[in-house]
Amino acid sequence: MPDRPTHVLLDLDGTLTDSAPGIMASLRTAFTETGFPVPDDARLRRFVGPPLGLSLARAALTGDQAEAVVAVYRRELEAGGMYDNSVFDGVTDLLATLRDAGTTLVVATAKPQPLARPIVEHFGLDRYLTGGIDSVFGPAMEGAGEHAGKEKVVARALAASGGDQAGASAVMVGDREHDVHAAAANGIATIGVTWGYGEPGELEQAGAAAVVGSAGELRALLLG
Numbered sequence: 183m184p185d186r187p188t189h190v191l192l193d194l195d196g197t198l199t200d201s202a203p204g205i206m207a208s209l210r211t212a213f214t215e216t217g218f219p220v221p222d223d224a225r226l227r228r229f230v231g232p233p234l235g236l237s238l239a240r241a242a243l244t245g246d247q248a249e250a251v252v253a254v255y256r257r258e259l260e261a262g263g264m265y266d267n268s269v270f271d272g273v274t275d276l277l278a279t280l281r282d283a284g285t286t287l288v289v290a291t292a293k294p295q296p297l298a299r300p301i302v303e304h305f306g307l308d309r310y311l312t313g314g315i316d317s318v319f320g321p322a323m324e325g326a327g328e329h330a331g332k333e334k335v336v337a338r339a340l341a342a343s344g345g346d347q348a349g350a351s352a353v354m355v356g357d358r359e360h361d362v363h364a365a366a367a368n369g370i371a372t373i374g375v376t377w378g379y380g381e382p383g384e385l386e387q388a389g390a391a392a393v394v395g396s397a398g399e400l401r402a403l404l405l406g
Contacts, residue, residue, distance in 0.1 A: 183371040183391040184351035186406040190280060191339050191365070193356035194291035194298055194320075195231050196378025198273050198307060202230050204266030208258035209251075216250045218243070230379045231358040233292045233321070233332070256297075256323075264297055269305050270377055272397025277310035279401055288317040290339040292332045292360065295320035312343065332364035340368060355400065359388035373403060 195201045206226045213220040221229075221241070229237045234255070238248040280287055287310060291298050298320040302308050311317040319339040321332075336354065339345070345352035346368075354365035357378025362385060365372040374385030374393040385393050394400045 183353055183373070187285065187351050187353040187404060189286040189288070189340070189343055189345035189350055189352035190404060191288055191290040191336060191343075191345070191352060191354045191370075193231070193354070193358075193361050193378075194289055194293055194302070194318075196357035196380070197270075197355055197361075197375055198289070199267050199269050199301065199305065201264070201267045201301075202227060202379065204259065204263040205230050207266060208255050208263040211258050212251045212254035215254045216247070218247065218251065227379055228381075231292065232360050259297060264301055265304055267301065267305075269307070270397070274307070274310075276397040276401050277307065280404060281310045281312075283405055285404070286312045286343050286345065288312065288339045288343045288345075289319060290332070290336050290354070290364075291318070291320045292335065293320050294323045296323055317343065331367075332360050333367035336364045336368045336370075340370070345370075353391075353404070357385070359384050362388035362390050373400065375400065 192198055209226055209229055210220050234252060235248060238251060277287060289302060289311065299315050299318045302318050303315055308315040319335050321335055340352060344350055352370045354361055354370055354372040355375060356372055357375050357380050362372040366389060371391035374390035376393060376395045392403060394403060
């Protein structure tokens with residue numbers, strides 16, 4: 183991991199914001215309306231972060247079944263569920279400090295970009311990003327059967343921010359194993375955060391370069 187990264191790519195759900203309440207409530211409604219058993223809370227929390235289509239496939243839903251669940255889920259999110267959400271303690275101050283130190287800040291999320299950008303803007307986090315709201319990168323609003331790999335999102339974020347250029351040093355910050363794997367696919371390290379939705383040991387097992395438990399620890403690690 184670089185001693186003092188010039189570029190920091192930030193996951194959204196579970197890293198910047200606690201989006202579990204709205205996501206889980208929307209999923210409960212989606213499973214109920216489509217007639218499928220509603221997973222318990224522990225299983226529902228595992229849906230937060232990874233691409234939704236991938237999580238539904240792991241839940242053994244067929245393509246048509248998953249599409250039905252996704253349709254209701256997105257209706258609920260867009261009706262207000264996506265704002266049943268909050269910024270984690272210390273994140274705003276962390277972003278301000280990193281911005282003021284000259285760090286290039288972008289968001290790289292598995293949440294569809296048309297949903298991610300309004301959320302970032304709603305909480306005023308775009309003011310800390312180097313390119314404002316244009317520095318929020320996510321996949322298109324793909325269908326349930328399309329498991330858009332986060333590695334492609336990370337690649338786009340790196341290229342758009344200049345983090346893939348010679349002389350730049352970049353790091354990913356995220357709370358789940360798919361953040362670590364996506365970063366590694368692009369040749370960069372990940373700092374894992376434990377305040378999100380990962381299982382105990384998940385980040386370490388995935389190969390995170392470091393794991394921190396607070397925004398203060400993350401600030402110290404990023405600024406050296």
